[in-house]
Amino acid sequence: MTALTKHMARLKSGPAGENTGLLLMLAVLVMAFSLASPRFLTGANLGSMGFQMPLLGLLTLAMLAPIISGGLNLAIVYTANICGLTLAWTLMQFGGAEAGIGAFLLGGALAVIVGVIAGAIMGAVIAYVGAHPILVSLAMMIFLRGLGEFLTRGGDISGFPEYMRVLGHGTVAGVPVPLILFAVIAFGWHVLLRRTPHGFSVYMTGSNLKATEYAGLNAKRTLVLIYALSGLLCAIAGILMAARFNSVRVGHGEAMLLITVLACFLGGIDPFGGHGRVFPVIIALVILQVLSSGLNLIGANQHLATAVWGLFLIAVMVLRSDQLRLLGKLFFRKDN
């Protein structure tokens, strides 16, 4: 009896249950779309999904860690833009489309530095000034946008070397390069959050900063570091964006900001911090991608896909709510 209830509790509270629900959802969607459109389960469609998802995926990971730490990073897209600009300028200095691989590496390194600095500044203000993460990252977002628009006069920079196409459009053994990049980073992110002392500290800080400090962990340094790492992922996303679109413009990918938040919550991240895992969020991303590609294939308007995403999230929240569980109890007459 008790062994059974314990087992049930594990299923319900553990990540396994969460994953099962999401995987089930994914399976139903894939089945529905492949019935509705014969083109859904083709290499071409899967390939295009594999090229589209990683960018949103990287930004979602950049959003996820700050949320677990009890905050939010609203500046992800503009951090990515500024990092992309850094790369673009470096390439321009070395001849634009003729720039060598060395210039690309230098530009990439500079982009990463810029991303990390932007993140670390946010983290430091949040940790040491005690300002609310929403306000701090919103301020950073507006600052970066204004700075970027001022420097580019609102235009875009394009014309990058040919080899950058490999990063954005290439495949290795049929698998899109961006997808490989995303898989590697997502795995690293998972290890960082779940297996390192720093990741442990992120979860603890997210559930109670004061108690974490009382226990002897450096919660403030944890915050600075996690925002800096979030900035690092933004930089990688920015570089990927430049490679995919062969141009950089401030405001590129702006619409993705709120979708990343949506993907995090769909993936079961606690909006108040302290709980959440990488894997369910990735399933959530795939679900969103399947929805959008599938609707596209059956001829629905792209804007409708966005609307469906929103409805879908509301449905998931309702399904997860305690009230629904109470309702279920009522039906099964389990007085408690």
Place this chain on the structure above:
Amino acid sequence: MTTAPAERFALRLHKVSKAFGGVQALNAVDFEVRAGEVHCLAGENGCGKSTLIKVVTGVHRPESADLIELFGQPVDRITPVQAREMGVSVIWQDLALFPHMSVAENIAFDDLVGLRPRSVRYGQMKARAAEVLDRLGVRMDLAAPLHSLPIAQRQVVAIARALMNDARLIFMDEPTASLTQSETDRLLDIVRKLSAEGVAIVFVSHRLAEVLEIAERVTVVRDGNLVGVYPTQGMTQARLGELMTGHLIENQVSARDLPDAPVAFQAKGLSRHGEFSDINLTIKAGEVVGLTGLIGAGRTELAHVMMGMRRADSGQMTLNGATYRPTSARAAIEQGMAYVSEDRLSLGLLQKQSIADNTVISVLRKLTTAAGLISETRKADLVAHWIKQMGVKIGLPQDAISTLSGGNQQKVVLAKWLATAPRLLILDSPTVGVDVGARAGIFRIVRQLAEDGLAILLISDEVTEVMHHADRIMHMADGRIVQEYDPRRITVPQLEERIYA
């Protein structure tokens, strides 16, 4: 409202049973409260006290009951709303008040919320709230937001709110758990006043001294069964503890002399402006030093300075003979300090996180492999070791810590600190919200640690606690250590008199 005819009983329950799943929470329990009586409901955590209250207030429906009678009227099926209308109120430990609303709004809350929206008349509301507070003999700023008040005053607001609903039977769940002695005394005065006015009060408390002081009769429940109903006249704490737990709890002075033990910690002339001054304190290895006194005496502030959470203005500290000048909690912990905070809910533990994570948080470094990753095996081993060592009753290590009882939570806090192999352990009010049986368990652990050579500073409001578990007692008042006592040469009443004089 016209005066109701005086009933003999405010509440009568006969043979009430309630089960949850396979657990019999209440097994044919009788419970009677006379009108105007102060009655204590005693028992360990999980003995069925809360279930009993919830049956009376209509939250739970019993499986079987021979009789449920409120104020002389048999009630068959009662809903929480009906219970409130009949004059039953419960003041839960968390008070269920609204932190951002004013005192007046909190008191008049149930009056404000009707079925239909209507305009709020603040003038009238304030007048009524003032009237109720007057009845309690309390003065308070009616416009102050509730969160700006200390817990003791919030408690009074909760009582006032119950009175506003014409409560004639009030259940108080652990009302004094977070109060100091003088605040408790004031609360007990209010309880007596209400009782004199004919309001019956059922008091649930782990503090046996208080139970015996305030209640006329006590009903003891153990594992869902009624143990008995006893008059408090002639009852002793030891006897009551025995009835509650089913075994005798030793509470004797256990002070020892440690002439040869080396000094573990020493403070000389330690001062911090506005908090404490000129503190001289020596703790030997293996010694338990009790620190007691009224709240505001600077005890917790001193502990914070010892833990590096605040800086002293002047004075020196040494730890194991070396100069000790911690700049942060981290630095203090690295040098062998450990601090069990008085605020277990928000500082001692991370309530949302698992039992396992709460146990290992202080010793992450011990779990890290050469690759910089946390070893899951080492983590599981460490958690299993400490859960066994401390005798913590848990379901699964990955369950949230908030699922444990207060006593078990406190054992996890102890485990977390002992895992760091500290040299000095500061226990700040370690038994707040912990029941009698679990208290004994915690002090058994503390005693064993002292025997093994750990230096311990035991900070407590409860005089009996320091009397029974400390080797020496320091009395702190107004930021100074005013006197040192040997528990063997003073009695509890004598010490109480000096502290509360």
